[in-house]
Amino acid sequence: MSNNVKIVSALIAMCLMCACAHAETTREKWLRQTALCDQGKWAEAKALGQEITRDFPDHGFGWVCLAWAEAATGQPREAIMHFNRALELGALSPHRIHLEIARAQMALGDREAAFAALDKMVAAGGPSRQRLQRDARFAPLADDARFKAIALNIDVSGLSREQGWRADIDLLAAEMKRLHYRPFRTISEAAFDAELSALKDALATQDDDAIIVRLMQILQPVADGHTQLLPLYRQGETAALLPLRMECFEEGLYVTAVPEGREALLWARLERIDDTPAATALERIAGVIPRDNTMWVKARAPSYLRFPQIMKPLGITRYRDRASFTLTTRAGKTETVNLEIGKPPAKWIEQPTDLAERMPRYRQKRDDNYWFEPLPGGVVYFQFNDVQNKRGGSETLAAIADRLVTFMLREKTRTLIIDLRWNGGGNLQLHLPLVKALLA
Numbered sequence: 063m064s065n066n067v068k069i070v071s072a073l074i075a076m077c078l079m080c081a082c083a084h085a086e087t088t089r090e091k092w093l094r095q096t097a098l099c100d101q102g103k104w105a106e107a108k109a110l111g112q113e114i115t116r117d118f119p120d121h122g123f124g125w126v127c128l129a130w131a132e133a134a135t136g137q138p139r140e141a142i143m144h145f146n147r148a149l150e151l152g153a154l155s156p157h158r159i160h161l162e163i164a165r166a167q168m169a170l171g172d173r174e175a176a177f178a179a180l181d182k183m184v185a186a187g188g189p190s191r192q193r194l195q196r197d198a199r200f201a202p203l204a205d206d207a208r209f210k211a212i213a214l215n216i217d218v219s220g221l222s223r224e225q226g227w228r229a230d231i232d233l234l235a236a237e238m239k240r241l242h243y244r245p246f247r248t249i250s251e252a253a254f255d256a257e258l259s260a261l262k263d264a265l266a267t268q269d270d271d272a273i274i275v276r277l278m279q280i281l282q283p284v285a286d287g288h289t290q291l292l293p294l295y296r297q298g299e300t301a302a303l304l305p306l307r308m309e310c311f312e313e314g315l316y317v318t319a320v321p322e323g324r325e326a327l328l329w330a331r332l333e334r335i336d337d338t339p340a341a342t343a344l345e346r347i348a349g350v351i352p353r354d355n356t357m358w359v360k361a362r363a364p365s366y367l368r369f370p371q372i373m374k375p376l377g378i379t380r381y382r383d384r385a386s387f388t389l390t391t392r393a394g395k396t397e398t399v400n401l402e403i404g405k406p407p408a409k410w411i412e413q414p415t416d417l418a419e420r421m422p423r424y425r426q427k428r429d430d431n432y433w434f435e436p437l438p439g440g441v442v443y444f445q446f447n448d449v450q451n452k453r454g455g456s457e458t459l460a461a462i463a464d465r466l467v468t469f470m471l472r473e474k475t476r477t478l479i480i481d482l483r484w485n486g487g488g489n490l491q492l493h494l495p496l497v498k499a500l501l502a
Contacts, residue, residue, distance in 0.1 A: 088114070088117075088118050088121060091110065091113070091114050091124075092114060092121065092123055092124055092127070094110065095107055095110045095111055095114060095124065095127045096123075096127055098110065098131075099127055099130055099131065102134075104130075104131045104134040104135050105131075105135060107127060107128075107130070107131040108128060108131035108132060108135060111124055111125075111127050111128030111131055112128060114127075114128070115128055115144075120151060121151075122148050122151030122152060122153025122154075123148075123153050123154075125144050125145075125147045125148040125151065125153060126145070126148045126153045126154060126159075128144050129141040129142075129144035129145045129148060129162065130162075132144065133162070133165070133166050133169070136169075138166035138167070138169035138170050139166075139170065141162075141166045142163055142166045142167065142170075145159050145162050145163050145166065146159075146163070155186070155187075156182075156186040157182075157183045157184075157186040157187050157188035157189075158188075160179045160180070160182040160183035160186060160188070161179070161180075161183045161188060163179040164176045164177075164179035164180045164183065164200075165197075165199045165200075167179055168199050168200060168202070168203075169199070173202070173203065173206075176200075176203070177203075177208055177209075177212075180194075180209075180212050181212070184212060184240075187240060187241055189241055191212060191213055191214045192213060192214045192215070194209075194212065194213035195213045195215055200213075214233070216229065216233075223265075224265045224266060227262070227265050227273060228262050228265070231258055231261065231262055231277070234277070234281075234291075235254075235255070235258055238281070238284060238289075239251075242284065242285075242286075242289065245284040246284065248283045248284070249283040249284060254280070254283075254284055257280045258280060261273065261276050261277070261280065271371050271372075271374060271375050271382055272375040274291065274293050274371075274372075274375075275350060275372055275375040275376060276375070277291055278291050278350035278372075279349055279350055281352065282349060282350060282351065282352055282353075285352035286352060286353070286354050287352060287353055287354040287358050289352055290352045293371070295369065295371050295403075296369065301405065301406055302371075302403045302404060302405070303368040303369055303403055303404075303406065304368045304369070304370065304385060304387075304401045304402070304403055305320070305321045305324065305401060305404065305406075305407055306319065306320050306321075306324065306327065306368070306387075306401065307319035307320075307364070307365075307368075307410065308332060308364035308367065308368075309364055310344075310360045310361075310363060310364060313331065314331045314332065314340060315331065315332040315340050315344070315364060315367075316329055316330065316331050316332070317329060317330045317332070317389065318412060319410040319411065319412045320410070320411050321407035321409070321410065321411070322407070322409060322411060324399075324411075325411055325414055325415055326391065326397075327389060327391070327397075327399065328392070328411065328412070328413070328414045329391075329392045329414065330389035330390060330391045330392060330397070331389060331390045332387060332388075332389055333388045333389060333390055333396070334387070334388040335367065335373065335378055335379060335385055335386070335387055335388075336378065336379045336380055336385055336386055338377070338378045338379070342378075343367060343373070343378045344359075344363055344367075346373075346376045346377065346378055347363050347366045347367055347372070347373070347376065347378070348363060349376075350366065350372065350376070351363060351366060369403075370382050370383060370384060370385045370403060371383075371403075373385065383402060383403050384400065384401060384402045384403065385400075385401055386398055386399065386400050386401070387399050387401060392414070412425065423443065424445065424481055424483065424484075427445065427447075428447060428484050429447075430445075430447065430452075431447055431448040431450055431451075431452050431453075432444070432445065432446050432447060432448070432452075432459070432462055433445055434462075434466055434469070436469075436473065436475075437479075439476070439477075440473070440474065440475055440476035440477060441475070441476065441477045441478075441479065442466070442469070442470055442473075442475045442477070442478050442479070443479045443481065444466060444478060444479065444480050444481065445481045445484070446480055446481065446482055446485055446496075447484045447485055448485065448486070448488050449485065449487055449488025449489055449490060449492060449493050450488045450489055450492065451492060458492075459492045459493060459495060459496050460492075460495035460496075462496070463495045463496040463498075463499035463500070464495075464499065466496075466499070466500075467499045467500070467502070478500075
């Protein structure tokens with residue numbers, strides 16, 4: 063080979079290397095495509111989706127984003143075709159694809175095809191069916207009895223209290239069996255049905271709080287950490303609870319947050335609720351807490367003990383709207399305080415005003431999605447609070463993964479502590495760079 067040929071070959075190789083170094087990966091293209099969808103730039107998202115699905119025909123999420131863009135730009139027929147391709151590739155949970163197809167069929171004016179897709183959505187385990195009532199795309203079906211049944215738009219105006227409860231219990235049982243991945247792993251279906259039947263027979267002798275708590279007890283063996291019964295007094299604007307927060311420690315239950323004016327109770331240890339010892343209260347409340355493991359009880363029990371509406375049917379308190387808490391304060395004094403349920407306070411106090419020390423490390427930056435700092439002895443403490451990129455785009459999970467690992471390698475870190483106690487989950491499409499960085 064002549065020198066000229068060698069030089070040309072080397073230049074071609076260098077050009078190819080440069081092109082590869084700057085080529086956009088499939089994942090990067092798809093992330094750009096999803097960002098365009100998030101921004102409502104549908105024409106651009108569609109063009110990029112066509113490119114992705116042409117070059118990578120087995121990229122399921124590429125087909126999903128393309129179909130979304132087509133639906134948004136007035137091409138429902140093409141969207142249905144490409145949603146079906148995404149369904150074949152397993153890109154999303156099938157119920158989500160069937161819902162999108164039903165919406166596209168409504169855009170085409172094909173009610174029967176929309177109903178067929180909605181039926182498939184229900185059969186595939188589509189949750190939150192009542193949300194369909196608020197979906198404007200299905201407004202033309204609002205008065206149709208079939209749609210009311212699918213969307214759980216049930217007329218209860220003519221039902222008595224007992225009939226209403228029976229309807230609720232039957233619906234709960236049906237939805238648990240339809241939605242839960244494995245409800246009868248610790249209890250048989252026959253035993254579950256028998257428990258609910260016995261409750262329906264006793265409705266006339268039980269008040270509403272007692273019925274709700276009994277349902278919690280029946281659900282506990284078939285539920286898990288993501289399945290729970292939420293009465294109105296545990297939700298948003300209708301919340302009504304006792305004004306303090308507690309946490310479980312090895313030494314017992316301690317008050318960790320109070321409203322203004324109750325600072326003297328901070329860091330006090332709970333001894334009794336009414337006449338019930340704290341340990342007994344914990345044992346009884348555990349029977350209504352769904353869980354994946356025993357840690358769920360330790361984490362959730364303190365919040366359940368803020369609701370006399372739950373504690374009274376369990377025999378912990380005497381009244382449904384108030385309770386007396388006997389506490390040992392941080393000064394060692396025994397004190398009994400009377401508390402009444404109400405709205406959550408606008409501001410919580412977590413540190414005693416007469417204490418100048420810093421809060422424990424694990425409580426200092428809970429509002430920060432993730433952060434780390436070095437500790438003596440070659441240790442790094444990493445608090446991972448939320449599987450989400452930081453608000454405002456200040457730092458992604460992928461970026462902190464690089465920063466954390468770079469720091470650990472530079473400082474020759476011997477031990478990494480990952481604190482997950484405040485982490486409630488998030489977007490599991492985002493955590494892989496962190497996992498891969500730590501494994502590497």
